Amino acid sequence: MNLIQATLSGDPVPRRPLWIMRQAGRVLPEYRALKEKYSFLELSRDPELAAEVTLLPFRHFDFDAAITFADIMSPLPALGVQLDFSPGPVLEKPIRSAADVAALPEPEELDPEQIAPEVAATQRIVAGELPAHRALLGFVGAPLTLAAYLIQGQGARDFPALRAFVYSEPEAFSELLRKLTGLTAKYAKSQFEAGAEAIQVFDSWAGLLEVADWRRHVRPHLLNLLDELGEAGVPRILFLHSAPQLVPSFLELPCEVLGVDWRTDLVELRAQRPDLCLQGNLDPALLLAPPDVVRRHTEAFLQRMPPRGHIVNLGHGLLPQTPLDSIHAFFETVRSEQLDGVRTA
Ligand code: CP3
Secondary structure (H helix, E strand, C coil): CCHHHHHHCCCCCCCCCECCCCCCCCCCHHHHHHHHHCCHHHHHHCHHHHHHHHHHHHHCCCCCEEECCCCCCCCHHHHCCCEEECCCEEECCCCCCHHHHHCCCCHHHCCHHHCCHHHHHHHHHHHHHCCCCCEEEEEEECHHHHHHHHHHCECCCCCHHHHHHHHHCHHHHHHHHHHHHHHHHHHHHHHHHHCCCEEEEEECCCCCCCHHHHHHHHHHHHHHHHHHHHHCCCCEEEEECCCHHHHHHHHCCCCCEEEECCCCCHHHHHHHCCCCEEEEEECHHHHHCCHHHHHHHHHHHHHHCCCCCEEEEECCCCCCCCCHHHHHHHHHHHHCCCCCCCCCC
């Protein structure tokens, strides 16, 4: 059993597990060298290359988990959506009307083997190469976060096109989330079957709507997704970003692990939910500071946060300009903690 699995089952661990969101990408010199030769789509659509990138971080750091190299937008071509990356996702034809939503296929019509088959293929390669002490994680985008890119057409501050669509076409918006939920559930299950031990649901843009609208239009679909994964026995890491107003609501959703960004006090969450595994959550920008500052803040964080049921991570992905020295300082500080297998909290 690896440390992530032990933490999920509440077993005593000698130290807290650690992985970092976006550990497989732009901060690594080897990744940047590959990007000289290949585009992001070429890298992510070739299972051999994607497996190589998934494993690249281990040349530098003995993290406790590998995160599959893919993108939250990877399954969307299965809906007939054409996209490119520049560097973020860019849609040829954003979804802007009820007719656009109606034209998307019904989830029941989707063959799981046609949903980003390169991702499961990547995971089968990685699962064969990863030592048993490391966990393989898969991921999906949450329905709202996927809808944000689909409607806006690309990344944008606060996604105004998405928010306007919710006001003007609330029923079509709900239909869109229903279809994305069906797609995402099938895609997550195929990753689980290919060897991913847990699936992180990235709700990177969870906080775009006011709480009442989120409850009415978004929550039912997210709940359906989590329930369907739970019924299939898929361990769920639910991550929300930039949505402090929704943290209490997310605490009530079914998941094995809740991950939050750095705006939320993880120690307070722990006090509210002693039973739930928590993931996170130092500020990624801390790692732009000199290594001794990184070390000091990380030590203080570990001292405040009880170790039991805690998966250490940042509160969002590594920033592209993060120096490897700072990642080392963070990594070494977390790894030098010794819990002696005792449940100290
Ligand atoms: O550790 C890893 O790098 C794992 C692979 C991974 C990628 N995207 C590869 C990628 C993961 C887990 C993602 C998730 C993802 N993609 C999210 C959720 C996490 C988050 O950051 O909130 C989101 C919102 C996206 C959408 C996306 N894809 C954006 C906004 C961008 C451009 C800017 C950026 O953050 O990189 C991408 C492109 C992308 N996905 C790259 C990588 C390595 C950059 C492509 C390049 O190198 O040019």
